[in-house]
Amino acid sequence: MIDILVYLFENYHDFSARPKTKMLKRRLSAVGFEDEAITVALGWLDGLKTTPLIERPRDQRALRVYLSEEQRKLGPDCLAFIAFLEAAEMLAPALRELVVEGAMLLDDDPVPLGKFKIIVLMILWSREQALEPLIVEELLDDGEHRLLH
Numbered sequence: 001m002i003d004i005l006v007y008l009f010e011n012y013h014d015f016s017a018r019p020k021t022k023m024l025k026r027r028l029s030a031v032g033f034e035d036e037a038i039t040v041a042l043g044w045l046d047g048l049k050t051t052p053l054i055e056r057p058r059d060q061r062a063l064r065v066y067l068s069e070e071q072r073k074l075g076p077d078c079l080a081f082i083a084f085l086e087a088a089e090m091l092a093p094a095l096r097e098l099v100v101e102g103a104m105l106l107d108d109d110p111v112p113l114g115k116f117k118i119i120v121l122m123i124l125w126s127r128e129q130a131l132e133p134l135i136v137e138e139l140l141d142d143g144e145h146r147l148l149h
Contacts (some may be wrong), residue, residue, distance in 0.1 A: 001037055003033070004037055004041040004116050006118060008024075008045070011068075015049075021042055021046065025039075025042065028042075044105070045122065045126055048098065048122070048123060053094040062093070064096065071113060073103070073110055074103060074110065075099070077104070077113040078113060078116040079113055081116065081120075082096060082100075088127075088135070095123060099123055102122075103116055117140070120139055121139040
């Protein structure tokens with residue numbers, strides 16, 4: 001799924017400019033992605049776009065307490081990255097919850113930071129958030145190499 005998401009971001013920088021799901025499935029299949037992975041990835045992306053966000057005013061005193069399962073699955077690196085994005089005001093609380101939910105769906109335990117960054121990027125991209133070039137660069141760097149070629 002992660003490879004498909006990276007491919008989509010690399011080829012369709014503007015989320016709204018991507019082809020409709022049926023055409024996109026054909027294109028992804030033509031470049032060699034498996035049908036099941038395509039269905040999962042596109043279903044997840046479509047769900048992101050339609051999930052309503054409940055925006056609440058930012059309260060500096062508010063604290064997100066992570067369940068022990070979330071702490072284990074996300075690990076210290078992903079949790080620290082969430083804190084970094086929140087401090088940079090790139091991740092509002094409602095988007096943070098989508099990020100946590102998306103990461104919890106991955107099979108990895110704990111979730112590798114590189115995959116987690118792709119989840120963050122896809123959520124911001126699907127919600128057509130303004131993405132600062134330095135943040136995009138950070139999201140595309142897994143610490144060993146850039147995720148896009």
